[in-house]
Amino acid sequence: MKSMEKTQGKIGIKEFVAIILLTVGTKLSDNTPNILYEDIANAAWLSIFLICLIWLIPLVLLIKLNTLYKDKNLIEIIQHLFGKYLGFAILFICWFMQTYVMFYNSVIYPDIIKTMYFNNTPLLVIALVLMAVTSFGAMKGLESIGSTAWITLIVIKISLIMVLVITFLQGEMDFIYPLLGEGGWKLIKESYNNSSIFTEFLYIFFIASSIKNTKVFTKGLWIGYIFVSIEFILALVGYVMIFDYYGIRLLDYPYHETIRYIQLGFLTNVELFFFPFWIVASFIRLSFYLYLSALLFGALFKIKQFQYIVPTLATISVFLGLIPQSITFSIDYLREIFLQIITPFVLSLPLILWITAKLKGELKK
Numbered sequence: 001m002k003s004m005e006k007t008q009g010k011i012g013i014k015e016f017v018a019i020i021l022l023t024v025g026t027k028l029s030d031n032t033p034n035i036l037y038e039d040i041a042n043a044a045w046l047s048i049f050l051i052c053l054i055w056l057i058p059l060v061l062l063i064k065l066n067t068l069y070k071d072k073n074l075i076e077i078i079q080h081l082f083g084k085y086l087g088f089a090i091l092f093i094c095w096f097m098q099t100y101v102m103f104y105n106s107v108i109y110p111d112i113i114k115t116m117y118f119n120n121t122p123l124l125v126i127a128l129v130l131m132a133v134t135s136f137g138a139m140k141g142l143e144s145i146g147s148t149a150w151i152t153l154i155v156i157k158i159s160l161i162m163v164l165v166i167t168f169l170q171g172e173m174d175f176i177y178p179l180l181g182e183g184g185w186k187l188i189k190e191s192y193n194n195s196s197i198f199t200e201f202l203y204i205f206f207i208a209s210s211i212k213n214t215k216v217f218t219k220g221l222w223i224g225y226i227f228v229s230i231e232f233i234l235a236l237v238g239y240v241m242i243f244d245y246y247g248i249r250l251l252d253y254p255y256h257e258t259i260r261y262i263q264l265g266f267l268t269n270v271e272l273f274f275f276p277f278w279i280v281a282s283f284i285r286l287s288f289y290l291y292l293s294a295l296l297f298g299a300l301f302k303i304k305q306f307q308y309i310v311p312t313l314a315t316i317s318v319f320l321g322l323i324p325q326s327i328t329f330s331i332d333y334l335r336e337i338f339l340q341i342i343t344p345f346v347l348s349l350p351l352i353l354w355i356t357a358k359l360k361g362e363l364k365k
Contacts (some may be wrong), residue, residue, distance in 0.1 A: 012212050013220045015146025018153040019288060020224030024200045025160075026285045027234040029255035029278055030108055032197060035336055036040050036236065036364045040192040042180030045236035050191035052229045055198055058350040063218055065353055066208050068363065074205035087241045088300065090349070095296035097342055098203065099313065101271045104335055106131060110283055116256045117275060123234075124318075130286070131314040137287030138294065142210050143145040145291060150285050150342040163255075164234050166262045171241025174255045178337070196343040200226060202350070203292055290314060 015237055036044035060075070069077050079087040118126065130303075133158040137145060178343075180187055202223060211217040239254040243260055251257045259271040267273070290310050297313070298306025 010210050010212050011143055011146040012186075013223075015143075015150045016211050016216065016220040018149035018195045018226050019146055019284075020200075020204065020220070020228060021153060022281050022284045023288050024198065024224070024228045025231055026281045027197070028232050028280075029253075029281075030112065031253060031332060033239060033254050034332060035194055035197070035339065036190075037239075037248050037318065038336075039194070040187055041181040041249070042176055042240045043179060043187050044240070045176075045233045045350050046179065046181075046187060047191040047194065048229065048236060048273040051195045051198060052225075053193060054195045054347070055201060055225075058347055059201060059221070061266065061350040061354040062202070062205050063221070065350075066205060066217065067214055068357065070214055072094055073207060075296070076201075076209070077353065080289035081360070083191075083352055089116075091296060091300055093345065094203075094206075095300060097199070097211075097346075098289065098293045100338060102286075102293050102313065102317045103320050104338075105286060105289060106314075106320075112256060113264065113279075116260075116271070127318045128329055130283075131318050132151060133283050134290055135310050135314040137283060138290035138305045138314075139176065141307065142291060145284060145287050149288075152280050152284070156277045156281050159234075159274050160231065163234045163262065163274060164231075164238050166264065167238035167242055167258055168234075170262055171238060172244070173241060174309050175240050175242075175244045176237060193340045193343060195273060196339045196346050199342065199346050201258075202346050206292060206295060208218055226326060274308060315334075326362065 033044060036047050042045050065070075065077055066074075069080070072080070075091060080088050081087075082090055106127060110123055110130055113126050113130070114121060114123050116238065137148065201221070208214075208217050211220065220338065235255070239246055239258060242258055243254070248254060259274045262270060262274070264270045290313060291307075293313050294306045294309045298304065299307050303309065354363075
């Protein structure tokens with residue numbers, strides 16, 4: 001009976017892994033690859049490998065803290081270690097970063113849908129429908145997001161595997177050379193600058209107390225981390241094999257151009273076969289982002305029923321997203337600067353938390 005009470009309202013490993021795979025993995029189908037191709041050309045896939053290595057130490061430190069402070073999430077750990085005022089400042093920065101991510105996703109995803117699939121539909125209409133659906137998902141809570149992610153995960157990933165297999169069969173392996181792109185030093189430098197691409201792995205710790213237990217959380221995190229890293233690397237290799245070193249830099253959305261380019265027997269308009277899987281994954285991803293943003297806002301201002309903030313955050317994101325006049329150019333430029341600014345913060349925060357815990361003597365417990 002006791003164990004039932006402890007796990008009530010919490011999600012298990014299947015739902016947790018599904019959330020990671022659809023939240024981080026879906027990034028390979030938006031404009032995220034463009035940032036790497038722009039800076040590192042055809043060595044972008046190697047950059048993902050280096051970024052994964054860079055994230056290992058922060059993740060190990062966060063897991064140690066999560067194991068030490070059982071039943072606490074990262075919000076509570078930050079408040080415990082940094083105190084009322086500094087803790088508030090750190091969490092406010094985290095909330096601002098998450099809300100900014102929501103803002104540019106509310107621009108990019110409607111733009112993908114309009115540019116690649118529904119040219120005649122007004123952008124505002126697409127944005128409103130997208131945010132209405134994701135708001136509904138976020139308001140239903142983490143359990144609902146996790147269940148939906150798990151139910152749809154298999155078919156979404158099968159569709160992605162199909163795309164990758166066809167891409168490798170129809171692409172040219174010679175296009176991935178030279179392996180180091182524009183040079184080893186530039187590869188290392190830009191990999192570090194863009195390592196905040198995987199900031200979601202830090203934010204996952206904000207829901208740690210909503211996972212069944214610490215062991216399940218740690219196991220699920222590593223499974224998700226390894227799977228996402230492999231699929232990201234394979235996708236970035238596949239895009240280059242199809243479009244070559246020069247062509248890939250000219251594309252705004254490589255995944256969607258890929259599913260337009262590849263051939264599947266006698267079928268035409270292959271992209272319409274894969275589009276439904278992508279849009280479902282996008283709904284789940286944006287729902288989780290909205291949930292996180294509301295969760296942090298609620299923690300900052302002591303709002304217990306934080307789900308009710310979701311519609312307000314979604315509405316603000318939609319209307320802020322309409323400000324840039326040249327959407328793709330503006331948002332790509334802003335995002336690249338944003339990633340470079342937040343990288344030192346997201347990579348150093350786990351180390352600072354761990355040092356603070358050690359100085360307080362709490363690691364000896």
